[in-house]
Every structure is written in C-alpha cells, then in structure tokens.
Amino acid sequence: GAVVSQHPSRVICKSGTSVKIECRSLDFQATTMFWYRQFPKQSLMLMATSNEGSKATYEQGVEKDKFLINHASLTLSTLTVTSAHPEDSSFYICSANYRINEQFFGPGTRLTVL
C-alpha cells in the first residue's frame, strides 16, 4: 500500500510556542491531504482539508488562525499549531488519498503542551 509519513512523531513544547508538523506522501502524489485530531478514547475528528496550491478548507469550530495549513507541493502538507496551549495536546494524524476511496494515514504526531 501507499506510505504516508509524519514528522515529528512526538513533540513536547511550552505553552505559547508554535509547533510545525509535516505530512509527506512518500511514493505517490496527493493533491488533497487531510488533518485529523484524536483525543483519548475518542474518534478521529477532521480538522481541515489541505489542497495543493490553494487555501485549506477548515471544519466548523476549527480556528484557521490557530491551525495553519500549507500544502506547498504534491507530496507535502504542514500543520502549524500557533501559540499552543495545554488544551491543544492531542494526537494529530494526516492522511492522503492514494486512489479514489483509498485514504492512507500517517503514523501520527503526539503533541504535549506543558
């Protein structure tokens, strides 16, 4: 199957700092990538749809100024959590469509904000 990577796998930061998470499709090109957040014992919640060369589409309730998404190329999307606070601590996962209806996920990034 297709491979999606994420970096870093884990990050710990102080409150008020910004954190950037990278999502890469390693062996295919993805015009669309998705960013999810998953809290313990909860489902995956879609945060935004990242489109190569255009602005991301954010889900209702997600602050676009806090979660900056950039899809600079067909293989890379980044999520920047700006001025992170402890309530932003979560498991962030990206995904990309390899083929229609086949969405592959990255391994996730665990963010802890102290």
Place this chain on the structure above:
Amino acid sequence: QKEVEQDPGPLSVPEGAIVSLNCTYSNSAFQYFMWYRQYSRKGPELLMYTYSSGNKEDGRFTAQVDKSSKYISLFIRDSQPSDSATYLCASNSGGYQKVTFGIGTKLQVIP
C-alpha cells in the same frame, strides 16, 4: 446524533473465535464504507472498503453493508492475538469527499 455510531467496547474474545464488529450510520448520502484498524498510538490502517450494499471478503476479513437498515459489519474469522486493536468504521459519499469515522471498537483476542 452522530453520523456514524459504533460501540466502543471493549470486546474480548478467545483466539480462533469469529468476531463481529458493527456500526450504524444516519447519512443517506453515504455510498462508500471503510474499515480501519488502529493499533495503540499509531495511525489507522485501511483494511477494506465496500461500495453500497453487499459483501466483500479479503482473507479472514469480510465486510458487509446493508443500506436498507444503514448497518455496517466487519467479520473476522479465526481471530488471532495480533488482531487485537481498535477497529474504526468510516463512510463517505464517494470520491475524495471527507470521511466520517465511528469512535472505534477496541478488540482484544485472548490467546
């Protein structure tokens, strides 16, 4: 009401048992139905997807969709301890549309 409902479990079964995992959905526009497996602290892994109503088999796994009752099932035959994970059902209206996930059912297969 959530668009995709799933019992979080946990579900414990002995090795070799047949496992039945189920979901219901409410959005009539959903056409594609997926099952993902997620190990602890890892990203979800696509197991299989089906279109509309019907069955699909892949090795020990069988996915079943009944659109008339809006019911999604995953059966695992001859379950193994390595099958222990959280299983998420998901659905969308097709193409590259966003996918809606259930909460996931935690499965434990006991040796």
